[in-house]
Amino acid sequence: MSGPHIGVLALQGDVREHLAALRAVGAHAVPVRRHAELESVDALLLPGGESTTMSLLLRELELADPLRARLADGMPAYGSCAGMILLASEIADAGAEGRAALALAGIDMTVRRNAFGRQVDSFEGDIEFDGLDEPVHAVFIRAPWVERTGPGVQVLAEAAGHPVAVRQGPVLATSFHPEVTGDRRIHRLFVDIVTGQA
Numbered sequence: 182m183s184g185p186h187i188g189v190l191a192l193q194g195d196v197r198e199h200l201a202a203l204r205a206v207g208a209h210a211v212p213v214r215r216h217a218e219l220e221s222v223d224a225l226l227l228p229g230g231e232s233t234t235m236s237l238l239l240r241e242l243e244l245a246d247p248l249r250a251r252l253a254d255g256m257p258a259y260g261s262c263a264g265m266i267l268l269a270s271e272i273a274d275a276g277a278e279g280r281a282a283l284a285l286a287g288i289d290m291t292v293r294r295n296a297f298g299r300q301v302d303s304f305e306g307d308i309e310f311d312g313l314d315e316p317v318h319a320v321f322i323r324a325p326w327v328e329r330t331g332p333g334v335q336v337l338a339e340a341a342g343h344p345v346a347v348r349q350g351p352v353l354a355t356s357f358h359p360e361v362t363g364d365r366r367i368h369r370l371f372v373d374i375v376t377g378q379a
C-alpha cells in the first residue's frame with residue numbers, strides 16, 4: 182500500500198478509531214506495541230485514553246526510552262488528549278508517584294492533566310483552528326490544556342483561554358478527539374506533516 186507508514190501506539194485507548202481515520206486519509210496505518218514496530222514506522226500517533234496507564238505500559242514494555250529517542254531524533258508525531266500529555270516536556274498534575282504520566286518531550290510545553298475535568302468532565306464545541314477554513318467540532322473528554330509553550334511552539338487553537346492544539350516542527354497535539362467526529366481534517370494535516378506537505 183502507498184502512503185506514509187504511520188503507527189498508532191496500541192497499548193490502550195482509541196486505537197481502532199485512529200487507525201481507521203488515518204487509513205481514510207491515505208496512510209498505511211499499523212498498531213505499534215513493540216520496539217521493532219516502533220522502529221519500522223515513519224511517524225507515530227499517540228491516542229487518547231489514560232496517560233498514567235499508557236505510561237505504566239510504556240515502562241513495562243521498555244518502549245519509553247526508544248520513543249523518547251525517536252522524538253528527539255525528529256520523528257513526526259501526533260498526540261490527542263492523553264497522547265498530548267505524553268508528548269509534553271512537563272506535566273502538571275501528572276498523577277501519583279510511581280505511576281505518574283511520562284513526559285516524552287516531543288513539544289516544549291507544560292500540559293495540565295484533567296484541566297477541564299475539574300469543572301466539567303466532557304464538553305464539545307466549535308473552535309477556530311489555524312489553517313482550516315471552517316471551525317472544528319472539538320470533543321473534550323477529561324481533557325488536558327496547555328499551560329506554557331516554549332518559543333518554537335505554534336498555537337493552532339484555543340478553548341477557555343488556553344491552547345488546545347499546538348505544533349512544534351513535525352509534532353502536533355490536540356486536547357480534543359478528532360477521531361470521534363468523522364471530520365478527518367486533523368488526521369489529514371498530520372499526514373501532510375509526515376509527507377512534508379504542511
Ligand code: GLN
Nearest residue numbers: 229230231232262263323
Ligand atoms: N484524563 C486522561 C489522562 O490523564 C486523558 C483523557 C482522554 O484521553 N480522553 O490521560
